[in-house]
Amino acid sequence: MSQKTFDVADLSDNLADLLLDIQNNVEVTLTRQGIPWAKVLPLAQSELSVTKVDLKDALKPRVAGFWQGRVKIADDFDETPEDVIAAFYGDEQ
Numbered sequence: 001m002s003q004k005t006f007d008v009a010d011l012s013d014n015l016a017d018l019l020l021d022i023q024n025n026v027e028v029t030l031t032r033q034g035i036p037w038a039k040v041l042p043l044a045q046s047e048l049s050v051t052k053v054d055l056k057d058a059l060k061p062r063v064a065g066f067w068q069g070r071v072k073i074a075d076d077f078d079e080t081p082e083d084v085i086a087a088f089y090g091d092e093q
Contacts, residue, residue: 002025002026002027003026003027003028003029004021004026004027004028004029005028005029005030005031006018006028006029006030006031007030007031007032007033007034008030008031008032008037009032009033011030018040022040022041022042023042025042026042027039027040027041027042028040028041
């Protein structure tokens, strides 16, 4: 895989070039004032596939109880611990 460097200050002027390089499997290092700041890598072919969602399935109404028996919610899930309350409001209540 080839490599290329772009300075973030010039990124808006070179965005099309940057995207073309990524599409062509070029590893791009973004720099800020010559110091490496981020690395942009093209996705592997296996990561590029997107699952197609059937619109008919997406628009079906949800059924109550679908997750019943699959998810456990703690009895005290809606109770705020005292230390969290103290962190927000202090010790005075």
